[in-house]
Amino acid sequence: MDFLAWVLSSGTLVIQVLLAFSIIVFVHEMGHYLVARWNGIAIQTFSVGFGPEVLGFNDRHGTRWKFSAIPLGGYVRFVGDMNAASVPDEDFISRVGPELRDQLFVNKNVWQRMAVVVAGPVANVLLTLVVVYGLLVGVGRETVPAVLDTVPVESVAGQAGLAGGDRILSVDGYRVRGFEDFQRLIATAPERQVSITFERDGRTQTVTAVPQAVSTTDRFGGVSRIGRLGVTKNIERSEVVQYRPDPVEAIGMTLDEVRFIIDRTVAFIGDFFVGRGDVSQLGGPVKVAQVSWQMATLGLIPLLSLVAMLSLNIGIFNLFPIPLLDGGHLAYYIAEAVRRKPLPQRVQDIGNRFGFAVIFTLLIFATFNDTILTYVRSLG
Numbered sequence: 001m002d003f004l005a006w007v008l009s010s011g012t013l014v015i016q017v018l019l020a021f022s023i024i025v026f027v028h029e030m031g032h033y034l035v036a037r038w039n040g041i042a043i044q045t046f047s048v049g050f051g052p053e054v055l056g057f058n059d060r061h062g063t064r065w066k067f068s069a070i071p072l073g074g075y076v077r078f079v080g081d082m083n084a085a086s087v088p089d090e091d092f093i094s095r096v097g098p099e100l101r102d103q104l105f106v107n108k109n110v111w112q113r114m115a116v117v118v119a120g121p122v123a124n125v126l127l128t129l130v131v132v133y134g135l136l137v138g139v140g141r142e143t144v145p146a147v148l149d150t151v152p153v154e155s156v157a158g159q160a161g162l163a164g165g166d167r168i169l170s171v172d173g174y175r176v177r178g179f180e181d182f183q184r185l186i187a188t189a190p191e192r193q194v195s196i197t198f199e200r201d202g203r204t205q206t207v208t209a210v211p212q213a214v215s216t217t218d219r220f221g222g223v224s225r226i227g228r229l230g231v232t233k234n235i236e237r238s239e240v241v242q243y244r245p246d247p248v249e250a251i252g253m254t255l256d257e258v259r260f261i262i263d264r265t266v267a268f269i270g271d272f273f274v275g276r277g278d279v280s281q282l283g284g285p286v287k288v289a290q291v292s293w294q295m296a297t298l299g300l301i302p303l304l305s306l307v308a309m310l311s312l313n314i315g316i317f318n319l320f321p322i323p324l325l326d327g328g329h330l331a332y333y334i335a336e337a338v339r340r341k342p343l344p345q346r347v348q349d350i351g352n353r354f355g356f357a358v359i360f361t362l363l364i365f366a367t368f369n370d371t372i373l374t375y376v377r378s379l380g
Contacts, residue, residue, distance in 0.1 A: 031123025155230025
């Protein structure tokens, strides 16, 4: 019975994780689909997943909607595309009749094509906004006063001028509503200077500090590189309150949350260009699956929070100017708008091969981090 219960529990978690991924992919591709449909573009396929079709149907517009066997992404394929990467089928395009010619993606003006490309990442951002706002209004969050207890003089915080009893008001312009905000803002800025505004004896002051980078292990055994100032907070249950903002305040909190994730994601990537980045922190599909599984074991609310974060990060990543990604297509179209004619197909083909090489290399490298380096670290 114990084994059967474990199997049923694991099966439920797998379904939750796959559903979370599928929602993110569906929303992203739906952004492309809707804007393409609004612009009169003929759509051949809308797929959640890659590989062989598992389940599908045709709608009245002739689009094939399907779930595919490998749930690691998805695509919208337009009529006239050679493949899911939207490479034009020149032979088909040259033979197409006049009734369909104006509906081909490749024959739409550059601004329409740019709108279709950007729509996917925008849809991911909107999903994040909706989920974060819904969680804030519907559930709220636990919070404790952002008042420091002990600040050792020799600590980073002490050297910067902070002391016990200080009430933290903001970090780098982000409002601190509770101590958990302060912890997160510092933790996500290892070895990066931060500006801290606090209140002491009724007066507002601002200091700067550079959080020390330390390695920490979470409850699941995952190792992370975070920032620390060396302050402590003795949290008593009597201090913990469930704070639920009103619908208007929640709008500002949602926008702050999304701005924070974007800011820290860009800063994380920027660290690698200045030599501060830790390659062991890069994660691929294995790590994402592991984190998703771990969050699913904690319940629906943490899993929804992860969906919001992943959706936003997928939206950001897709805007990178790497061929084969949405940002790569956007770069082609911007160049076309400037030149007033498309880039030569040969140049685009070379760019696509380069983009495939970059993405494949990142995938292999991140997967290596997920598996081999994690195993090596576990050996001691």
